Amino acid sequence: MENRVTEQAKQAYYEQYMGRTHIWGRAGVGLGILLLLAAPLAMGLVLGAGPNWGAAAMGFLQVALVYWTSGVVEFLVYAPMLGGGASYLAFITGNLINLKLPCAANAREICGTEVGTPENDIVSTLSVATSSLVTVVVLMLGVLCLVPLTPVLESPVLQPAFDTVIPALFGALAFKYFSKSLLLAAAPLAVMCVLFVAVPALIGQVSFLILLGGGLSIALAWLMFRRGRL
Template sequence: MNENQAPAASAAEEYYEKNYLPRVNRVGKITGALGVLLSFSPAIVLLAVFKILPPGGAVLTAFVGIASAVGVLWFVEPISYFPVLGVTGTYMAFLSGNISNMRLPCAAVAQDAAGVKPGTAQGAVVSALGMAVSVLINIAVLTVGVLLGSAVLAKLPPVVQETLNYLLPALFGALLAQFGFKNKRQALIMLAFAIVINLLIGRGAFAWLPGAANYLAMLSCVFVSILIARFSYKKRKAAN
């Protein structure tokens, strides 16, 4: 029995490494490159069809403006989210956007529901399924919304609009509770750490780091959490 099970587990990992990942990397790199090119298509239409090309100096000014606001995030976000999103998830999440409010919750919830562990071949496959579904639903909802137009949607009572503001905080709280449920100590330590970091950021303690308010909390929470968990895992292992 044991002899049959051990190769089975490594066969799964081997299939994942040798067959699945290379294909994912190929598709990810091709679609990523196409995504960069195709995102210019509205700008090209403005130029080719409507003969509108904004002045180069103004474009440069605006680019410097937006780059100084979010430029650090181009690098820090993919790194911070990688341990959660994995390879496929990273390709998908950064091309489709809406990471913290949608891709991350869907990937995590799909793994939890399927009963697979994050960081395994099974976990990676299930999170890819979950994220792909969330991308398709996101686009479907937006497409219906844009076709209905603002006229219809603007008629929603203001209380609906107000209620929607509370959806994301409720979602984040619920997800922290869901994933902290089996790791209560870790969740409480990290929540305390996150609150302190956010308060410090709010007080301007990291004002010397450009744009720190946008990424420091996520970056430090993910990696401090990893360090703590890694430390106690090694301690447990040494004790055994």
């Protein structure tokens, strides 16, 4: 009886926590968007200059028609992995794929939490928040040291290393998950490799292919589960 009361209290507290998270998360995202728009508008008002609103609206529509599917797909794929609080932080601070997701995945692996659990929501939120703060500190130091470090950063010797940072990062992170189920990982990976080799132009459309790769993975996992192989 005591255990049941404890679990009910935990569930009630978690629901209260998520309610506050959604309130503050929506307010934070709204404030972030407002600040992003307010800076250029304020500069335009002060300097007496402004864009051609018709041309700006047309440009926005052209970009939105291309990227709206990517935005929807990324939300549907990444939000369940990150949880509520981490999703609000990650989508407003950026660097989602190459920074926030790896941090959250590594934290989840260290803590032993599972996607979709309250524990994973807490761990993901803390990891994404820490990643955001560290990013701000690193950027501040980078700006302060930009002039003396420019010759080093532009060195031809280091350029190949900078070009392979993201593949190296994702390769190391992906291997841990690929090794758990080689068949489940190999099939979507093979399909994506064939598509990229056959149609090189698709390399720049990675976000649109997330849906295809994710769908293949889910379908294959379902079949393997039905056959008792997963």
